[in-house]
Amino acid sequence: MSLALARLLQLASPALPVGAYTYSQGLEWAVESRLVHDQATAGEWIGGLLEEGIGRFEAPLTACLQRAWIAADLGEVTRLNDEFLASRESSELRAETLQMGYSLRRLLHDLDDFTVPAALDALPETAFPTGWALAAAAWQIPLADSLTAYLWSWCENQVLAAVKAVPLGQTAGQRALLQLGGRIPAIVQRALLLPEAAWSNFAPGLALASSLHETQYSRLFRS
Template structure:
């Protein structure tokens, strides 16, 4: 597996940055309801919740799906990209989760136009053939075009997700900044192995069976007072 070049690393940092204008900071993915319902009460509870989702949810579905999408973008396999995009949309257990990934996918597709980068034109054309664009579908296309090594891309994607969850916990629990950094340090130790596993995980073993997560996401839709959109 080749490593990412210096320029591609810069591009990867851009893709994984909280400054990416897709609105990720507005979503908690059910964490806000987990706090409201008392499932998460402190830093330890937040760490267990985010860590479990990282290992058993995003790490076993979204991460390996991202790896396959990057491979298919390289080979311009639009039929497979369309299939995986539809599969991911179907895997969203609640209306908010589905709206989240399509809104972020739409925003990333719009950014492709705003970047005015001719190199990215084939990705924009491929996404235009899809009805609704899931966020990993658009993200993987940019990563593939910018020459980012799949393992590096998955690692950064998992980190970006974990960072967003910790930032949500800082606001919702709430937690202090130092507690948030301790959480990220703990979560970060698991990410390299999770990324390596996801890279080789066959599709028949993909899974996002996390019932408590699905319930919290659905309950959040009717939460009376909330900070986040999911």
């Protein structure tokens, strides 16, 4: 268990060289438009996406990807990878997951004692959740733990983007993370049980923010 935990901490670390810190997923535009302007509005924006966007689609899909890798169900891996790519509603969101997926795949190839299955390299395009789920499966990380870390890593990156863009103080950022982190266990449990027919990535605010960010004049982030 301690080795699996160590591997999970490595996978969820901001030091993972996939470039996550360069993306805000539309949050920068929300700051520019003053929809997000302080700790409270940042928490509302990030928390809303956590509950109704990533928590209802990306989280259950990532869980199913890990199950598919464990079962060596390569057809299901391909289907879910394609479904996630098709769900990206702006060119920036699609480019983000492809760049991070590519970087994670390259990293896994470079790690000692990690065998990258041919099925991953056979994918024409690799979404980030697909590579993440593979690593979690290969390192025998319990599904609930890996999904918790996945959501935590997403929240942490969003809060760090808010700290830079609003800007928020470091203490305000930690307060936001405490509040967001407290919501993750229930979201994980729901995601693990949510049937695919009930998945939903209906988040028009995110889609609009991401699309408008593409033409934003001054930008710190790539999305």
